Amino acid sequence: MKNLLAIRLSSMGDVALTVPVLQVLVRRYPHVRITLLTRAPFVPLFQTIPNIRVIIPDLKGRHKGVLGIYRLYLDLKKQQRFDGIIDFHDVLRSQMLRFYFSRMGLPVFKINKGRRDKKRFTAKNHSAIQPLKHSTERYAKVLEEAGLKVDLKDFKPISITPSESVLSFLKKVKTQNKIIGIAPFAQYDQKKYPIEKIKVVLKNLANKDVSILIFGGGKKEKAIAEDLTSIAPQQIHSVIGAFTLTEELAIIQQVEVMLTMDSSNLHLAQLVGTKVISIWGATHPYLGFSPFLQEDETLNIQIPVAELPCRPCSVYGNQPCHRGDLACMNLIKAQTVVDKITSEIMT
DSSP, X not given: OOEEEEEOOOOHHHHHTHHHHHHHHHHHOXXXXXXXXXXXXXXXXXXXXXXXXXXXXXXXXXXXXXXXXXXXXXXXXXXXXXSEEEEXXXXXXXXXXXXXHHTTTOOEEEOOOOHHHHHHHHSTTOOOOOOOOOHHHHHHHHHHHTTOOOOGGGOOOOOOOOXXXXXXXXXXXXXXXXXXXXXXXXSSGGGOOOHHXXXXXXXXXXXXXXXXXXXXXXXXXXHHHHXXXXXXXXXXXXXXXXXXXXXXXXXHTTOSEEEEOSSHHHHHHHHTTOEEEEEOSSSOGGGTTSOTTXXXXXGEEXXXXXXXXXXXXXXXXXXXXXXXSOHHHXXXXXXXXXXXXXXXXTO
């Protein structure tokens, strides 16, 4: 198969995890052409990969709803003759597209998300959690079923050339020996380390020879980040809303270590080869979303399941806390986070 349609529409973290798989694929099979169906904000993630053409569906207009998905199928069919369909998403939209293309006689291949095992390990009285396949491995398995084997060990972190504005910013903020990145936000409260504890972390780190950059979020988070910078204005700077995604990746590339939640920033940092220290609450790295380049599990800060058996209570962090007190986050000491960051930047 030479021309493939790959589908992954959301979310940013999940889309980011397709990058290593597709990078290795086109390097091993240079004759293969990929048309990737995804959303506009994610296009910069694929700019360093050759042989990929990105198509952005109009999901709020022409391609909205059931009829819109059929129009999307017709539009795709007009633009390119595909040899196969790779569904990295397996949601209603992609299922409908798979159905339409399969009626043309095209082979279709879909991801196995392991939903049954994930549900079993997040039930209220779940059994002892075991490591499940990483999302990148699940993406690779889809390609293998299509006859395209990829070895994820061949992934090379992407390299972004800094723009003039990025170089100017880095020159201004790098007043200390090393730069630490902190992405304290996540979509759901169950995945957020309490902001008061983040403040404690920042106050402790500000006593060290480091500059600190705050990443991630929208308008609400930007206001919080600006408040955090007041802790040590000469050392702490917010990146939120100031740069494009490409520029943010170039900045993250220069960071010594990145502190993140279980969020897209974790995966963005991994794409550019930056070491990640991640904090886990309601979710768990064993469910397939850990930093895929890192084997050192001590970089994943969490309350052990043996001490807090209700963990994990959610795959994505979108379920209410079983206990009602978010103990999985609140029991993690700020000093534990500071010590881990300190030990990593000193090595």
